[in-house]
Amino acid sequence: MALLKVMGRKNLIWQVIALAVVPIFLAILTLLVSRGFAETEALRGDVIRSYESRSRLQRILSLHQDIETGQRGFALTSDRRFLEPYEAAGSALDRAFRGLSASELAGASAAADLSALRQASQRKRAFADDVVRLTQQGRADQARRLVGAGRGKGLMDEIRTVIARMDRHEQAQLAARTASVVEARDRLKSRSLSLQLMLVLLLALAAAIALRQARERNAALRRIEDLAARQEAIFDGAKDGMIVLNPSGGIESFNPAAARMFGYDDGDLQRRDVGILFDAAPDRGVVETFLKRLRARRGTASTEFQEFMGRRKDGAVFPAEVSISPVQLPDDVRFLAILRDISERKEVDRMKTEFVSTVSHELRTPLTSIAGSLGLVAGGAAGTVPPSVARLVEIARSNCARLIRLINDILDIEKIEAGRMTFDLRPLALAPLLAQAVEANKAYAAEQDATLFLGPVREDAVVLGDEDRLMQVLTNLLSNAAKFSPPGGAVRIAVTPNGTFWRVSITDEGPGIPEAFQSRIFTKFAQADSSDTRQKGGTGLGLSIVREIVARLGGSVQFETQAGQGTTFHVDLPPPVAARPAKVDEPLGRLDGKGLPLILHVDDDPDMLRVVAELFEGRGQVHSTPSMVEARASLRRYVFDAVILDIGMEDGNGLDLIPAVRENGDSAVIVFTAQETESPRLGEADAVLIKSRVALERLVEDVLRLARDGQATEGRM
Template sequence: MKAPEFPATEHERQRSLDKLNITDTPPEERFDRLTRIAKNLFEVPISLVSIVDKDRQWFKSRQGLDACETPRDVSFCGHAILGEDVFCVPDALEDPRFYDNPLVTDAPHIRFYAGAPLSVANGQKVGTLCIIDTVPRTLSPKEFQALRDLADCVQQELTQALLIETTAELTARESHLRAVLDTVIDGIFSIDEKGVIKTVNPSTVKLFGYEEDEMVGHNVNMLMPEPYRSKHDAYIHEYLKTGRAKIIGNSRELVGQRKNGSTFPLELSIAEMEQSGQRTFVGVTRDISERKAAERLKVEFVSTVSHELRTPLTSIKGALGLIRSGVIGTLPDKLGAMLDIAYSNSDRLTRLINDILDIEKIAAGRMPFNNTAMRLPPFIHQAIAVNQDYAATLDVQFTFTDELPDISVHADPDRLMQVMSNLMSNAAKFSPKGAAVNIALRMVEGRIRVSVSDQGPGIDKKFQHKIFEKFTQADSSDKRQKGGTGLGLSIAKAIIEQLGGEIGYETEKGVGTTFYFDLPLAPNNISNNRSTALKNNTRHILICEDDPDIAALIQLMLHNDGFVADIARDAKQAKHLLSQTRYSAMTLDLDLPDQNGVSLIRELRDNEKTRELPIIVISATANEGKLELNGDTVGIIDWMQKPIDQTRFFQGLKRAMRDTANHVPQILHIEDDPDVAQVVAALVDDMAEITSVGNLSEARTLLGDKIFDLIILDLMLPDGDGQQLLPFLKKTRNSATPTIIFSVQDTTKETIDAIYASLVKSRTSNETLRAVIRTAIDANARTKANGEGMPNPG
């Protein structure tokens, strides 16, 4: 016996059979009528409508047979469904496939079989109409055709059943879909390629105030105010022509117009589909008036919180910082310790407020970014300087591995500094005492990678999957030994992604963790404006030192205090730099590899360009050099032995700065909070005279009467927005005076283009504010000397 093979499309055939829902159903007269006709027409004892299932053949209709099913592996019908034509076995005992088949050797003792396959709409054969006899016989061509015709009638009944069931199912689905469309709160409509409305649901009627028949058949631009109305048809035409989509496939916030002419904010999503060869666009829209109102209230609340918390915190932190720096003299140890605690916690509270407000801005998509081309190596040095004091309290130091000495990115320096400070402070916080945190800069797959690596305990596996989520901390124990809000990495991730980059980490338990971010290269190098500005900067220092560690230390000290510094490794390089750049002062090691430092001093004094250059000698042989010059020490500010006395070093630099300029810069500070004004005045006491006013009216009067070297402006003033002053400045003698925004508010891109710098109070340390003020004053002095316009920080 040969069991029937399975068709190559058995899986699809079985799916088609399942869709019929016919197996194991009761007998039906429409099928029984056809098997009776076949039995009588062909004068056979058995006639069947056989359905070939997975492992059986089941009889939907049977004449002359008691069994309702038999196994598929002994079935004749299993063979019949493998072909297209009627399958006929004249004598089963003479056929090698069937002579020992149990259906032949036992009841029902099949000798003759003829079966016509039954196909459904997709061509799959699900069974047969078959006739069986207990004696051998053959069929004439007319009988073959008659059996095929009867089988076609069975097929029609099967297809009709499927059609009836499918129609019922579609009707039910349509009713369900219509119920959904009629009750959903969103407005749903469809339009054709010309923008003509085809259908609308009740929510669309309610949303726009038109009746259904007032919209259907009309252009959808009737639901839009200008300028959307005029542009809509052109947009559809452009999309159909080019395939470039602006709205289709996306969700956007737009403005809708009701029948009564009123407008409202809405959110619109449009999808495209094809029906009968015609394109149809389906729009889903929702009134977002309440959401917008809530967002406005939220913005107003955040603005109030920002001002009412940040402003007093700025005063508190600034005043504490000044006292700790010794501005009122030496403090008792106990008082100093208490001040340290107060300062640390004011700083902690400031960071908490900043983080919470930043998270809110990120969620609302309102975090401002002012991207510009920026060189990364100097930026990394600045980040190290900003975070070094915190690391020192933990007995941790930063190192920098720079594989890209002249690489640039297009980013917001303030936001990027926020990311760096978070990564660096985290690394320092989780590092053991005496360890080093390495910052590295290199190229990875065509992008710039900045990485921060610590030697800490690594990140536990249970925290790794959620490390960038809000309020997540690896140290979440009750003791909270490491402190922090758990918001920093979430904010860092959002910032880096806004800058077009990616952030990630690598960690190994007990070895350490590296956090990194990748940024795209800037399209162009940094503008030459900054290089030119540096060459003429009146606070530009040349370091002539052959020891790379000492040179880096001096450069870091200078960067921390707002100076720009270049390094020369020998006398030849120093003379080359001096020929190219005008420096404010120079530090000099006497033990240079290519020339004695004393002879270099004499050479510089003989050169008219460098004759008056202030020099601070920093050398292990400073005393010997002083004796060798034999009193000829004109322009030598100080002779310092190594190691460097930092206090004495900066005292010398200040003397050099005073020697190069006698003008006392004049600053106008427009600030309504007297505490903040007092702190800023104390910060700049040694570099400028400051005049403070509390409103715009007083500021306008002073600006009309006097020329200032710098204006420091708060934006939230009692008689108006500080930005109102910027157009007024252009009409006064202070039109070229640089302006620094110092406020609790972030500054818009338009305002930044019109000012020198923008600083947020709660994010700006005393040192940063002082450095920016000093740089602005120096830049203004240089601009006046050269007869140029308002300086730009570059």
């Protein structure tokens, strides 16, 4: 029993000792680890300081290079634009030297090196000032001789030498400090090992946790390396060009496909502005502003491909598509631009269009002859035809008519896409037009066992349109509705006001449009895939033609459908412009006694049209149009005091309207465009204003002044 008590007392002592020693060892270990962290943090501070000091030194070298470039460029060209980087670098150098002190630099000679650098900088700047002053005084030859003597280069070499020496001192000091920390860390490791042997249980647990963490870290590292390798392979092997941009529009990297596309070698585009790849480089800040907007809306909208004209290294221009997407990195955002050279596709489209046009035209003549001949045979021109032959002739006539309709539709689509379809725009009353359309399609509807019903149409339902083209739109919609109506079904036509527009609604009682087909209904050759729809026949071009014609008339087309209950197509057509009487002896700018000038604004940007119209509110009557076709029609019918033209329209060049304006009278012509072009046609305008360079208030003032004064004699602005 006594032995047990002694053993128990000993165990208790060991327990007390263990309880007392473990905290001591843990405290010592904590102290050692804390010291190691402190040394590591100090090393981190030294690294940051060294990096900042070296960065400032490189900044000073870069600014001297800017001074060198500026004074050399100004001496050689006398172009004052070279003074901009020269003067900016001079003021920046003062700030850079103020941010650099000897106490932050490493090495015993830091103060002497810094003093030598300041003196060399002063000599270099004094030399550059002499060159600039001589050039400004008109002694450019003397300035060039001074530059050619090589003293400026010698001063730059002196600056580079001093900065290189200071940089080496920084590297050596940082390497020595790093070695010291590594040695201290090794000592800490050996001391910690003796403590860890006394705390085997704790270390076993820590080792297990550390092992698990190491495995997870290695697995994550392997996944990251694998992902990086895959991404690099995709980036380098992609057929599309890929360019990584920084937020200011500078090129950070590009793949081989982009290099081949633009004809540059590796490294040629590094840190260059992306505008170098454009045929017409955007203004400074435009790309950066676009990237900021793209960054702001990332995650809410995807960026689609947009066309632009690219410029290769050799100056060749080619069409390309570009899509830009933001890429979130841990420290910042970068932008990935994906580019495609679409030269071949454009050429294929052109060849396809020419082929379709040629084949269609070549087929139209013989098919017309065939249709006429079959009609004569069916009409008895060749004598009585047996019933069996008559049936064959009717089949041939029907299929010939289908081929003619197909060719006509193809030609219409080709004309629309090529911008060659002409429109004779004039005010049209809808009541007689719709009555004519119903009468023209009544026979076809009867063949389909459908009946056309025209509702009452108000007398004031007048739209601006082309009678033939609107009849084509109505015929397509009415025949389509009749074709898909059930036996004995009705097709109803209604006219209702829709804001300032008039809406023509055509409703059938058919099966409706399948949901999977609704997104493609207005595309070319689009037909639903169901057998009930396929057996109706048709070219699949009718609705595409309808949409294109209505769009070019300044309207829109939509549809509502419900399975088993029919479909309604809504065509919204614009009202005519309030007619202005022909010019009389009253002063320019008078209209209906209001004393406001009448202004035609032609621009394919709807936002710009709305903004300009609001700016002229109460000061002028603005007729806005996004279409060259509608603009020509308006110029044929009305006299305007002033015409505002954009150049890059979707359906043509706005400058082509100038002759029509001049034929109309003494209307003032103001070109308001984003394109800084050197077209000789600009000389025919009374004023040329560049968007983003001229305030909109300036546009309003110039337009009103020119409208009041008649055709202005002031030159280009």
